[in-house]
Amino acid sequence: MIYYPEYLQPKTLEELFKELPKNKKIYYLAGGTDLLNYLRDELVDKKNSCFVDLSKIKELVFINETNKNIEIGSMVSFNILQENNLVKKHFPAITSMCKTFSTPIISNRATIGGNIANASPSGDSLPVLYTLNTKIEIKNFSQTRIEDIDKIFVGPKKTNFKNGDLITKLIIPKQVLQKGFSIIGIFKKVGGRKSHIISKASIAISAISKSDYIKKINVAVGAVAPTVLKINTISEILNNKKLNKKLVKDSVEEIKKVISPIDDFRSTANYRKEVVSSLFLESISELFKFNFYD
Amino acid sequence: MKKKITFYLNNEKVVVKCHPLKTLLKVLREDLNHTEVKNGCEQGECGACTVIIEDEDKKSFATNSCLVAIGQVEGKKIVTIKGLNKEKELHPIQKSFIDEGAVQCGFCTPGLILVTKSLLDNNPNPTDEEIKYAISGNLCRCTGYIKIFAAIKKAIKLVKKIRNSKKI
Numbered sequence: 001m002i003y004y005p006e007y008l009q010p011k012t013l014e015e016l017f018k019e020l021p022k023n024k025k026i027y028y029l030a031g032g033t034d035l036l037n038y039l040r041d042e043l044v045d046k047k048n049s050c051f052v053d054l055s056k057i058k059e060l061v062f063i064n065e066t067n068k069n070i071e072i073g074s075m076v077s078f079n080i081l082q083e084n085n086l087v088k089k090h091f092p093a094i095t096s097m098c099k100t101f102s103t104p105i106i107s108n109r110a111t112i113g114g115n116i117a118n119a120s121p122s123g124d125s126l127p128v129l130y131t132l133n134t135k136i137e138i139k140n141f142s143q144t145r146i147e148d149i150d151k152i153f154v155g156p157k158k159t160n161f162k163n164g165d166l167i168t169k170l171i172i173p174k175q176v177l178q179k180g181f182s183i184i185g186i187f188k189k190v191g192g193r194k195s196h197i198i199s200k201a202s203i204a205i206s207a208i209s210k211s212d213y214i215k216k217i218n219v220a221v222g223a224v225a226p227t228v229l230k231i232n233t234i235s236e237i238l239n240n241k242k243l244n245k246k247l248v249k250d251s252v253e254e255i256k257k258v259i260s261p262i263d264d265f266r267s268t269a270n271y272r273k274e275v276v277s278s279l280f281l282e283s284i285s286e287l288f289k290f291n292f293y294d
Numbered sequence: 295m296k297k298k299i300t301f302y303l304n305n306e307k308v309v310v311k312c313h314p315l316k317t318l319l320k321v322l323r324e325d326l327n328h329t330e331v332k333n334g335c336e337q338g339e340c341g342a343c344t345v346i347i348e349d350e351d352k353k354s355f356a357t358n359s360c361l362v363a364i365g366q367v368e369g370k371k372i373v374t375i376k377g378l379n380k381e382k383e384l385h386p387i388q389k390s391f392i393d394e395g396a397v398q399c400g401f402c403t404p405g406l407i408l409v410t411k412s413l414l415d416n417n418p419n420p421t422d423e424e425i426k427y428a429i430s431g432n433l434c435r436c437t438g439y440i441k442i443f444a445a446i447k448k449a450i451k452l453v454k455k456i457r458n459s460k461k462i
């Protein structure tokens with residue numbers, strides 16, 4: 001007989017925390033596009049686990065605007081995120097990422113909360129959310145805490161979550177724009193082929209600019225170190241500057257410094273350095289409509 | 295821990311008794327003998343197992359049934375390729391796939407026709423780019439996609455013609 005973990009399907013958050021067993025490892029089932037693969041591959045201790053299906057909890061599916069932030073429910077799927085006008089207006093890097101995220105039929109179900117909790121260094125939403133200084137709301141029984149996204153990852157596929165921690169929403173600050181300035185953003189990745197690829201290297205950029213003048217810029221890279229990295233030294237180089245080739249070159253040097261020098265089954269360290277540098281040049285060229293390659 | 299799960303399959307109510315974490319693909323093929331839903335990889339990569347799911351809010355989308363737990367479809371409507379034709383009358387998308395020779399071994403065909411249906415239901419006038427994007431989660435190892443693309447272009451015209459004639 002095939003053995004399955006315990007299964008719960010609460011309809012509200014209140015019900016969820018009332019039913020949550022205390023003596024089992026909790027796996028929240030969101031879109032299932034990672035978790036059902038882990039179950040099939042026997043990576044779950046079935047006897048001692050409980051799958052808590054989030055698919056009926058309507059409270060977790062929303063995208064709202066508040067005074068200072070845009071808030072996104074953890075059960076929002078990537079296809080909904082891709083079409084959302086608030087997201088397009090405030091966070092173009094998210095929209096850019098959604099366009100290359102997995103396949104359209106996976107995007108119909110894969111959720112942003114699942115992508116974060118899965119904590120893969122090649123999770124495509126992560127570098128983008130780093131560039132936007134995203135905060136994550138986490139609930140567990142009666143407790144609620146809010147953490148900066150870069151604080152929750154402690155290693156590849158590892159978060160600082162305690163058993164039962166549930167991501168409820170993302171809180172992303174809106175930018176205040178001075179006249180003439182706009183928000184720009186982009187995400188690019190490289191993998192084995194064009195559609196449904198797991199990133200071997202990825203980059204996200206979010207900035208506030210006026211033609212080639214950069215007020216503020218954030219750059220983060222994925223899949224090239226045990227966790228996603230935000231490269232603050234690039235912000236120091238480029239903030240409040242008119243962009244030129246020298247500054248772009250200095251930024252590339254900063255990228256090369258942070259990439260961890262390990263070869264693994266996916267690719268080598270040298271390949272990664274080269275590829276992330278080109279991704280950066282490609283992205284900057286596209287964003288500022290100027291060829292920074294040579 | 296088996297559970298009774300009720301959903302609608304090609305517009306008929308069905309009740310299955312199984313563990314809610316069994317995949318929709320397995321339930322369709324093993325418990326309900328709907329082998330028109332193909333198992334190519336069981337890991338979300340190939341799209342052979344594609345079905346259309348309509349949820350309680352009447353929103354419908356195509357997805358990989360190999361990565362859906364049956365508990366998650368409780369109360370929802372599922373459409374497989376068998377739900378498209380009316381008795382012997384094929385759906386215009388099915389006709390176009392045959393006319394354009396877009397079917398060789400046929401393993402990818404149910405999935406590709408269902409993603410096309412879902413695309414045209416939501417967007418009757420897709421651009422070429424939108425078509426290519428919509429089918430990018432469905433792999434075909436035989437045709438090289440050119441004939442599939444031609445079949446979809448033809449289906450768009452055919453579906454429009456039928457819609458217009460119904461309006462008159």
Ligand SMILES: Cc1cc2nc3c(=O)[nH]c(=O)nc-3n(C[C@H](O)[C@H](O)[C@H](O)COP(=O)(O)OP(=O)(O)OC[C@H]3O[C@@H](n4cnc5c(N)ncnc54)[C@H](O)[C@@H]3O)c2cc1C
Pocket residue numbers: 026027028029030031032033034035036074075100101102103106109110111112113114115116117118122123124125165166167168196197198199337338339
């Ligand atoms: C064919 C294919 C292509 C893919 N392509 C990409 C890609 O291009 N880029 C990419 O980044 N990923 C990709 N993925 C991986 C996967 O789709 C994503 O990581 C997705 O976002 C996971 O979300 P989910 O809702 O399916 O999560 P699930 O599979 O339901 O859950 C994933 C993990 O997160 C936990 N979890 C889920 N929701 C919560 C929550 N609210 N609070 C706490 N924990 C939670 C689960 O317990 C589980 O451990 C791909 C997967 C497949 C099968």
Ligand code: FES
Pocket residue numbers: 332333334335336337338339340341342343344358359360361
């Ligand atoms: S069987 Fe290949 S995607 Fe489901």
Ligand code: FES
Pocket residue numbers: 396397398399400401402403433434435436437
């Ligand atoms: S016709 Fe054989 S896989 Fe597409």
